[in-house]
Amino acid sequence: MTAAAPPRTTTVTLAVTGKELVAEGVATLTLARPDGGRLPDWTPGSHIDLVLPNGLTRQYSLCGDRWDAHSYRVGVLLETGGRGGSSHVHEQLQPGHLVGVGGPRNNFPMVPAERYVFVAGGIGITPLLPMVQQADLLGADWQLLYLGRSRRSMAFLDELAPYGDRVVVHAKDELGPLDLAGFLGTPAEGTRVYCCGPTRLLTALETACADLPPYTLRTERFVAEEQGAPARTAPFEVELARTGATVTVTPDVSVLEAVGSAGVEVLSSCRQGICGTCETGVLAGRPDHRDSLLDDAERAAGDCMYICVSRALTDRLVLDL
Amino acid sequence: MTVTPEAPAIEAPTSDVDPFSHEVLEDPMPMHEELREAGPVVYLRRYDIYAVARYQEVHAALTDWQEFPSADGVGLSNFRYEKPWRPPSLLLEADPPRHDAPRRVLSKILGPRALRKLREDWFADAEVLVDEVLSNGPEFDAVESLSSVFPLRVFPDAVGLLPDGRENLLPYGDHAFNAFGPANDLVAKGEPRVAELAGWVGSRCAREALTDDGFGAAIWAASDRGEITPQQAPLVVRSLLTAGVDTTVHGISAVLYGLATHPEEWQRLRANPALARVAFDEAVRWESPVQTFFRTANRDVQLGGTTVPDGKKVLMFLAAANRDPRRWEDPDRFDLTRDPSGHVGFGMGIHQCVGQHVARLEAEAVLHALARRVESFEVAGATRRHHNNTLRAFDSLPLRMHLA
Numbered sequence: 001m002t003a004a005a006p007p008r009t010t011t012v013t014l015a016v017t018g019k020e021l022v023a024e025g026v027a028t029l030t031l032a033r034p035d036g037g038r039l040p041d042w043t044p045g046s047h048i049d050l051v052l053p054n055g056l057t058r059q060y061s062l063c064g065d066r067w068d069a070h071s072y073r074v075g076v077l078l079e080t081g082g083r084g085g086s087s088h089v090h091e092q093l094q095p096g097h098l099v100g101v102g103g104p105r106n107n108f109p110m111v112p113a114e115r116y117v118f119v120a121g122g123i124g125i126t127p128l129l130p131m132v133q134q135a136d137l138l139g140a141d142w143q144l145l146y147l148g149r150s151r152r153s154m155a156f157l158d159e160l161a162p163y164g165d166r167v168v169v170h171a172k173d174e175l176g177p178l179d180l181a182g183f184l185g186t187p188a189e190g191t192r193v194y195c196c197g198p199t200r201l202l203t204a205l206e207t208a209c210a211d212l213p214p215y216t217l218r219t220e221r222f223v224a225e226e227q228g229a230p231a232r233t234a235p236f237e238v239e240l241a242r243t244g245a246t247v248t249v250t251p252d253v254s255v256l257e258a259v260g261s262a263g264v265e266v267l268s269s270c271r272q273g274i275c276g277t278c279e280t281g282v283l284a285g286r287p288d289h290r291d292s293l294l295d296d297a298e299r300a301a302g303d304c305m306y307i308c309v310s311r312a313l314t315d316r317l318v319l320d321l
Numbered sequence: 322m323t324v325t326p327e328a329p330a331i332e333a334p335t336s337d338v339d340p341f342s343h344e345v346l347e348d349p350m351p352m353h354e355e356l357r358e359a360g361p362v363v364y365l366r367r368y369d370i371y372a373v374a375r376y377q378e379v380h381a382a383l384t385d386w387q388e389f390p391s392a393d394g395v396g397l398s399n400f401r402y403e404k405p406w407r408p409p410s411l412l413l414e415a416d417p418p419r420h421d422a423p424r425r426v427l428s429k430i431l432g433p434r435a436l437r438k439l440r441e442d443w444f445a446d447a448e449v450l451v452d453e454v455l456s457n458g459p460e461f462d463a464v465e466s467l468s469s470v471f472p473l474r475v476f477p478d479a480v481g482l483l484p485d486g487r488e489n490l491l492p493y494g495d496h497a498f499n500a501f502g503p504a505n506d507l508v509a510k511g512e513p514r515v516a517e518l519a520g521w522v523g524s525r526c527a528r529e530a531l532t533d534d535g536f537g538a539a540i541w542a543a544s545d546r547g548e549i550t551p552q553q554a555p556l557v558v559r560s561l562l563t564a565g566v567d568t569t570v571h572g573i574s575a576v577l578y579g580l581a582t583h584p585e586e587w588q589r590l591r592a593n594p595a596l597a598r599v600a601f602d603e604a605v606r607w608e609s610p611v612q613t614f615f616r617t618a619n620r621d622v623q624l625g626g627t628t629v630p631d632g633k634k635v636l637m638f639l640a641a642a643n644r645d646p647r648r649w650e651d652p653d654r655f656d657l658t659r660d661p662s663g664h665v666g667f668g669m670g671i672h673q674c675v676g677q678h679v680a681r682l683e684a685e686a687v688l689h690a691l692a693r694r695v696e697s698f699e700v701a702g703a704t705r706r707h708h709n710n711t712l713r714a715f716d717s718l719p720l721r722m723h724l725a
Contacts, residue, residue, distance in 0.1 A: 038384065038385070041386070041417075041670070041671055043417070043418075043421045043425075044418075066417065067387050069385070069387055109421070109422070109425055109548075110418075110421070110422070111422055111547050111548050111549070112419075112422050112549060112550050112553065113547070113550075134418045137418065138418060138419070192547065215546050215547040216547075260660070265595070265596060265599055265660075267598045267599055267602055267661075267662060267681075268662045269602075269662055269663070269667070269673070269677075270669075270673065271662065271663070275673060275677070276428075276432055276433045276434075276678060277433075277662075277677070277678070277681075279433040279434070293428075293432065298434065304434065
């Protein structure tokens with residue numbers, strides 16, 4: 001080869017290039033490639049996996065500018081009583097540190113509509129912020145209801161200020177509880193309601209939207225609990241069912257590369273878990289999905305994986321190769 | 322000090338080539354090499370455009386949708402200043418955020434998981450077709466008998482088109498791909514039928530015109546769920562019909578041509594039919610059925626050490642990038658031991674061909690069926706190229722088969 005192949009790992013390693021306390025208990029991190037290169041594209045509603053130096057993996061919504069191909073921004077709420085992910089970010093992580101980043105993936109995509117109502121509860125503002133920017137850019141009719149305990153704890157108020165009265169800020173310590181159904185009223189036909197926030201808020205909104213046409217309400221529950229075991233950093237074994245060969249996948253190579261070195265040709269293309277070319281059947285073991293293609297049900301099924309980026313949760317995977 | 326206004330100097334080397342002349346369309350390789358060697362970015366005087374022919378710059382322009390957007394058209398025509406000949410594609414001729422939802426919907430419908438249920442049928446269809454073809458004797462024209470037949474057997478059914486009018490698909494696609502180039506004789510040739518063909522294609526995109534079990538119905542179902550709007554659904558169906566036929570036809574011709582002219586690679590494939598997918602992608606790299614696409618600089622953009630001025634078109638030679646010796650070892654060789662991953666024959670970035678898995682599956686089915694019956698084959702006579710402003714194609718590819 002005339003061009004040296006870049007090193008490929010499960011996650012890209014990004015550098016923390018900025019850290020800012022933007023509200024009480026809310027820090028934003030800016031992440032970039034150490035070489036300044038382009039990051040994978042994303043759409044509003046996308047999240048990334050942050051693989052923290054302490055071994056924990058957490059999902060955070062991207063809340064920066066998608067036109068900036070060179071940095072990601074996430075907002076992280078310090079969860080008192082959490083299991084150490086957010087406190088690590090708040091207390092340990094500093095500009096210059098390296099973190100593993102998987103994704104981005106979008107389980108909360110924005111659909112085209114004439115009108116949007118966005119409802120954010122607390123840190124639930126993060127996925128909605130790029131949506132608001134996009135709705136505005138498209139000239140859609142939109143409104144944002146942003147709920148929080150107090151203005152001190154609500155991030156991005158300054159970034160939202162230019163939108164004027166399209167943004168309704170409801171701080172509980174000033175205004176008390178909000179009549180959500182009264183606020184919503186009967187949205188005009190074709191309105192899409194996007195909500196991210198604590199379960200209580202989502203449940204209230206589901207009730208308020210119960211009589212609206214199907215697919216009006218779209219929600220994302222932010223998941224404080226970790227979704228799976230932490231991504232393993234230890235090597236694992238991949239058995240190739242058709243040949244019976246077993247290869248060891250070390251942390252510095254992808255499954256694709258490992259099976260390739262064992263002489264098994266698997267076609268790939270994007271090598272970012274975006275295009276799906278390298279789809280491979282999984283016969284046994286649990287994949288650690290790192291792609292941007294599968295939805296939650298497909299990920300849970302675990303019967304296929306994209307071996308350019310995905311790895312293993314179990315010590316051994318048996319692949320249909 | 323006074324500043325005299327003058328035309329900004331062109332920083333790039335300049336060239337007078339016409340990439341859309343018949344001479345070049347017949348054999349584009351010498352011009353590709355000339356442009357690659359001239360520099361990372363070359364100014365083409367004839368069309369007042371910038372061209373990139375090296376892998377690195379083509380890849381960079383393809384992936385940088387922020388600076389090289391598609392909504393001004395991916396052909397020579399600049400939609401900033403000219404009215405497109407048809408409503409712009411929501412996939413190809415759109416940028417984020419408008420591009421997001423149609424792309425998301427279509428990539429799910431055409432994704433490898435969704436295609437699994439077609440696999441068995443298409444492999445069986447290919448067996449039947451190859452039987453038919455071989456029963457008529459060992460010599461045939463691969464374009465006429467295989468590569469333009471198989472996609473038209475399986476793909477329109479998969480989309481859910483009714484039987485009538487399918488003969489319009491190839492002429493419509495041929496014109497659509499010609500129309501990305503300059504208004505030359507190839508475009509003029511198609512123009513008399515544009516209204517009729519565009520009208521027919523448009524009428525096939527309506528919900529009522531589609532069966533209830535195909536890709537088309539799945540697109541309409543996505544609009545029922547609000548994932549795209551009912552106004553977008555027919556245009557998304559249209560993208561399937563425009564981009565999904567000619568390209569696959571030429572891709573299958575390309576892989577047959579590669580294997581016919583490299584008999585040792587056919588033996589490799591026969592010994593290991595799982596190589597069919599690699600063979601097809603290697604053919605897409607080697608022949609690049611889609612030769613070129615354009616982008617437009619949306620401000621003064623730095624590319625390969627040159628400033629491409631705001632509003633100027635950049636012509637990306639996917640075919641030249643796919644044979645750039647800076648990226649590929651022995652690039653002119655059709656080689657199944659090569660890893661063709663990373664070729665830009667399907668594009669790269671957010672506009673990378675959304676139907677690539679469909680094309681691969683079609684080619685794989687044809688190659689598997691041939692591999693079971695054919696010991697070896699070769700080109701049996703003079704081949705004839707079909708000229709198109711965007712596509713690299715054969716009109717005629719005579720083959721002689723030696724059965725196993």
